[in-house]
Amino acid sequence: MVFAVAVLLAAWGGLGLTLLLLGRRGATDTPGAGELLCLSVLLGLATVSFVLFLAGLIHPPAAIGAATLTCAGLGAWGVFWHHPTLTAIVVRRRGWQDWVWLLVALVIIGGTTAVVWWFSQHGTLRFDGVAVWEIKARLASVHHGTIPSGYYRDPTRAWSHPLYPPFIPLIEGWVYRWVGHPDQQAALLLFPLFFAIGAGLLWAGGRRLTGRRLPAAVGPLLLLAVPLITDGDGSASSGYADVPIAVYYLAAVIFVLDHLLHDRASSLRIAAAIAMVLPWVKQEGLVLFGGLAIVLVGACMLRERRGALRPRAAGLAIASFCLPGLFVGVGWRVYLSHVHAIREHDYLPYTWHTLSSNIGRLPMIGSHLFDELAMWDRWTLLWPWFGATAVLWFVARRGSALQAAPLLVILPAAADCGVYLFSAWQPVEAHIDSSLSRLLLQLTPVAMLLIAMSLPSGRRTIRPDLRRSRRPAHDDSPAERADDAFLDDTALDVTALSDESVPS
């Protein structure tokens, strides 16, 4: 009960923030109620962790009060300021089909979440869940919700990775403070919640990006089919940060793709707000954030070259997306330096010399990667299926706004593997075996989204509301026409490779 109060209070703050980020929206691009709920929880928990951390820097005893007041105030501000948007979302006119699909969504998302919840309640936190995250949450719970700076300097606690960002411990500490004491069962409840949000976002993202309901329904069902998500190190029942970061990444990807597809400024704002949380959840968040930034920058530059986007607008879009995340990533490093955090020795210096001397590891890393991707008891058929989807996607969507979407999985995976070139572990195979599956887990929901979006569709409906308003009328290049085709039909028809993707 108290757990629910802690989460709902955070979600209330997140609701206000989401409404403020959405701004005043038209009827065509207003999110659904479920999507709004998912965003509210994600942004609310992020707000709580940021406020706890910042208040802890200034006056730790006021941290919990500051987070509570921020959530209450932010929620009230957003709801008061944008209540017409909220009203439009909640009291949207729905037909019987909408109600049927709502029921289907509740059954699928509720059912899949119940399975993960069952695993969390019949298991325990796994090793990292205790030794990396829960230890800091305990500290936070006895220090007004913040982690004391002395912890980062303590040489006897270096094994707990003090350099890892504090998002998970701070929200666990938030729950502990509300519950009144450290409670590992309450901490375990947070992770099925993230799974539910991931399933909800797969539904909402599939609907948002394809305009169809079937891909939306397929995503959450496929998500549960990945055994590593339900049980094992990194799973949604383990207390690891991998599922939360995967869900934040999924949300950021959905809104970046929505921005690229529909040119919605509000989607870019939401994407930026969520993407800035990535480096705050885990160190690998910087890799995910970088992958997103590369795809966004590439798309903006391409559109600017085609004349579909003014250089200033492209620069603004790139800056507004990249700067918040960079600020968080750099800010965390500055803080660690400020408190003289002890150094970890998992990685060698990131130098050209290290790279050149370890380049011989590449075949071994590649071999481990392929072995991992083929582990059916962890991944079922996910990765072969995603590989086939990515190839077809690149071919069938040549020149479209979302052509580069599979790179959002491929680029971070490649970067994650490349990092092993700098691993200081001996043997490095042990490092790969202990972490590669979890790194891939972070990309799983996005891979699922792209697979669901590739559900074949024979229909190509013209939807004027989805067209970009700023595209110059004189531009009639083949690539722009391909974008038009893509806007007309955001679903991949795997049979329509060459003749329909670029209509004459």
Add this chain to the structure above:
Amino acid sequence: MVAPARHSPRWRLVAAWVVWLSAAVACCAIGYRAVHRQADRVSPVADGRAATTDTWLGWLAMDHPTAALQRAAASVPADKAIVVVGSTEEGGLSLAYFIISSLAWPRQVSLVTCAPDDAAPVVVVDTTEPIGALLYIRLEDRGGRSVDTTRISPVVRLERSNAGPGSWCSL
């Protein structure tokens, strides 16, 4: 505002659907079966707010080990370090050390192992604070036998002592 829909050739659409649906069914069949097997493998865990750590520390033979060890650690002055001493052959020692360390804040917690028939301690994690207590795990025949000793369980004892490394593993 919706223009007439165009259709792909029916056979291509059907073929695409068959391929996609086959992949989905195979994916779900393999995945759900594996999840079902995972559920069969779930083993019983302890109840309560410290369910995880109590389960992990079950081998220390005490009721509510998390709370018991937290109480024991709290009896040591906050500016003194605790040394966890265990056997090199004890598989669960590292895990126990991590948990004890998380419970003992703000005290530093060091880890020392003793090899069989060898009085020389191996310092795995060293401390920078003065020693306040030694926590022996399944090492009944080792240590300086301080007078101020608290027995936490049949296999765990806390010796309040500032003895140096020479006596930690003494036979």
